[in-house]
Amino acid sequence: MADGLKHLEKWSLDVHVVRLGAKKGEGGSRGRVLEVGGEKTLPFLHEEAAVERRPLIAAEVYDVPDPDWPPALTQALAPLIKDPVAWAKASLKEADLVCLKLQGIHPEEGKTDRKAAVALTQKILKAVEVPVIVLGCNDGAADNDVLPAVSEATKGERLLFGDVVQENYKTITAACIADGHNIVAESPIDVNIAKQLNILLTDLGMPADRIVINPTIGALGYGMEYAYSIMERARTAALSGDTMMAMPFICFVGQEAWKTKEAKAATKEMPAWGDAAERGVMWEVVTALAMLQAGADILTMVHPQAMRIVRQAIDELMKR
């Protein structure tokens, strides 16, 4: 039987290839440029088509760390957590690129202003040679105020900015178009809205191969299977010829996994669940592995040990 499992499906379209980062000659300053997407078939079906690009791990780095994180996570990041630049640099031991989340620009946080956000992004770009993902705080007004400034200050670097949503996409997208960056389009676990937002972005002038879909995921036990179904539906439509669904996926694994009760509850609080440190790491790992099988192109992750395990799993999955 195994010999017969060849060319089961003929697909008609490849997922768009999105390039992240620009080198000096291209108007940026990155030492390394990365590509995601380009899939010709469902994840890791080497028998059906060449799997040309490996999924990437982006290390989540926060300007302001989440105060609700459990010790299992804060201890693993302890020496770095107050210094996002050092954190970004150190994270590359395990990750392919950096995902800077500007949580501090949220009006309720009020810890990072526009100038500080620009300065921090520039410092990180100086400290690392890889491309950087820059995320706002998901407050429309704050994101619209800060992200265009960061975009302009990093013009030509071909970074990935996010997120834009159907109700708020014009300001940030216009900035990214003008400054040559890519964009993350977020939809609330809804394939119809994902497609509609891609139409709106391309209507504005954003090329389809500079869009990455954030399908919105839940961690294991928190709606992960819904995200899986949506991604599978979108990807099969893409491979069947729907150019407005043929974008790579980014999945915010770390932030979702470490919000869960299972990742946060202390060992003595839930002795039957086993060691808290190990449990949190595994929650992040299992969520990441499921998203890989759903078609994720970029996983954002936060615990170094979880990244290491998932990286090894990707190595295995990429073997023919």
Place this chain on the structure above:
Amino acid sequence: MFVIGELINGMYRQVAAALASRDAAFVVQLARRQAAAGVDALDLNCGPLSKDPVADMRWLVEVIQKDVRLPLCLDSTKQAAIEAGLAVCKNKAIINSTTADDAKMKAYFELAKKKDADLIALTVDAKGVPQDKDRRLELAARIIEAAVGQDFEVSRLFLDPVLMPINVAQAQLFVILEVIRELKVLAPEARTLVGLSNISQGSRDRRWINRAFLLMAQALGLDAAILDPLDTDLMKTLVAGDLVLNRNIYCDAYFDAYLKAKK
């Protein structure tokens, strides 16, 4: 649904005149308008009055492929005209069409293989257009058998059960709908196709009849149609039909999405 634009056809007076006077601008503009309306391919037919179908077909292909990169569907009952078109065609080609007659199929399968073209096959033979379902399916089976026998990929075949005008053979239309459904069982890999406007030939308010038939055929598994893509209501019906059948993902701007996907 794979849509083939039908408008470059010498049956239309203006196209015949453009052919006669070698008015390239006219046919190119017609090709562009159909492309903008969201077609997947363009049918090229010199019409029954062409004095030199070989030269006419060659000219049409040469003039249109300079401007439009869509697959070209070379439509003629004369093999020499199709060969002339294929000889100069740089775009992807579809041959329109062979019948279920052995000699003709043999020649066209060879030709299609040699030129890497798709092929439309009509479920008719020297005895004419069948009047019932079984005969149509029998001819379809013969076509599939011949394709397999000649090592022609069945997935590159369009099966056309041949539409009859509603004012000539009204009772045939439901039969043809049933044939479309059964062809998908008989040969799931082959695509089903109709020349939609045939159905309303000579009747009044033609567009409503075309739209009604298309939607029903679509529900029964029709894969492709040669039609008038400038009938925007027809195109919108077709796009919405694919949504109802869950063949395409809905979004609020679904018609724009369809057009965008064709660019």
